[in-house]
Amino acid sequence: MVFDVQKIRADFPILKRTVNGHPLVYLDNAATSQKPQVVIDAIVDYYSNYNSNIHRGVHTLSQEATDAYETARQKLQKHFNIQHAHEVIFTAGTTHGINLVANGFSEILKKGDEIIVSALEHHSNIVPWQMLCERTGAILKVIPMDVDGTLIFSEYEKLLSEKTKLVFVNHVSNALGTINPIEKIIEKAHEKGAAVLIDGAQACSHIKPDLQKLEVDFYVASAHKMCGPTGVGVLYMKESWGKTLPPYQGGGEMIKEVTFAKTTYADMPHKFEAGTPNICGGIAFGVAIDYLNRISFSAIETYEDSLLAYATEQLSAIEGLTIYGTGAAKTGVVSFNIDGIHPYDIGTIIDKLGIAVRTGHHCAQPIMDFYKIPGTVRASFAFYNTFEEIDVLVAAVIKAKQMLT
Structure with a gap:
């Protein structure tokens, strides 16, 4: 083109x-991108022609909405080169995705464990981890930055140890535009057995990440910075972590069986998608992905x-x-x-x-x-x-x- x-x-x-x-x-545009007419039309089309709740519905509208929503999940899977569609979790946005992961690790971390963030982070990738440390007794460490707005990689290497359990870094700084060397950051963290979450909110409108190539554990992004609507985002969660982390919220959709004695949980992705989602937003997110890839x-x-x-x-x-x-x-x-x-x-x-x-x-x-x-x-x-x-x-x-x- x-x-x-x-x-x-x-x-x-x-x-x-x-x-x-x-x-x-x-x-x-770093705050939010504008929306092309095809995305606006997709929103109008949903509410005008097949507005319905998804999954489990036997009537035609529910089946149409479910098909469109799950097709959008497959579009995200393809776009980010994710191995399994069930590793694609719809969220309310990047902040929601980060908090979902932080909540899960609150049951895993113990006092004295260490987690690492960078000096270039948005508050959404700082505050949830501070709250996690307060709940668990884990220790938060910070990769320092240089005057040119880049991370000091040698200092990051010094921070890593056998106590490091998690590393959280943005792909691109929203304040400065700096592209972080996430490939090397992920590689070094994995050498110590630590998991890595990458905040891709600021990157994904400019860069098309290959998540299988990155071998990252978690990657989060928001639709509204990718020409999509507000109130919807994506969390990639590696399948092994999806089996390990507990649900973030309880409610409809995320269950396998409910009795007053015990509830068992659904498999990924529904385990982490309690309640009625932003159906229209998810569908429009898929349309936005198509639009960007056409360009x-x-x-x-x-x-x-x-x-x-x-x-x-x-x-x-x-x-x-x-x-x-x-x-x-x-x-x-x-x-x-x-x-x-x-x-x-x-x-x-x-x-x-x-x-x-x-x-x-x-x-x-x-x-x-x-x-x-x-x-x-x-x-x-x-x-x-x-x-x-x-x-x-x-x-x-x-x-x-x-x-x-």
Whole structure:
């Protein structure tokens, strides 16, 4: 497929709107991506034509909804190259998936065990593990970061020991765009017998991970950052762990047999999918996966890399502007500040010019503490952004700087 950004932009109805009298320039893709018409249509189609609860229903609507939902699971299996469809667990999103795993390990870890996170994590991949340590007496250790926003791998190796039971690292930093060396991180952890969870929320709109090749134990992602709807995500759980970990929630669907004397649990994936799921969301997630693959991830990566290089060059030319996260391996995120100006003030002014960026600590406060800053302005790119939009951003940042100094 020839990469035609204007043709792709036509698939996204929201990109046609204006904000404050200006054409929308949407550069907040690290927070959530926009949705193509095919995904919106899939949501409308479900609620208009075959809305029904899934599994066990003998009537036609239930069978149609079940087939569509389970087909979406198979699409995720194929996309991530997962060996078994039952290793694909639908969740409410990345945070839900992480908490599901943390809850399971609360019955496995014991006092003195060690778990490792990185300094680049989103709060969703920090707080659940802190809570887990409080419940179990396990010890949390942190892989330190360097000034360029990359992890210090040699320090990670020093942290690993026979006491290490779990390692949790994001695939890509949401605050800086840094791509972590997860292949090496997984390999070193497994040498010590530790399990690994990778937070792929920020990666999966840019990179197509091969989970069998990675040999990771758990991988989590959210649909809403992959052109899908909010409120649905995926947890890959290696089959061996699915047999080991206890259910996260009790209720319908996750049972094999219930009596007042004893309940037995269903096999994967239903063991971890209690209650009525986000059926429409799961189906639309599958449609979003199809859409992204039609464009092709190799084309997406190539185009977004060129956007990142251009934005980095143009923003770096602004006097007094500092970019945070300058490692060689990055996705389309430029996180920056201008000397003497609070990032919130810049974000507020450029919003008046129709530009959507994110300001603050991006749920990664330890990163901001490392740099001794209150937060950053974060411009994050998707395959439907253009070089012209970056020019608009740069002009707006210059204007904001002039107004605020």
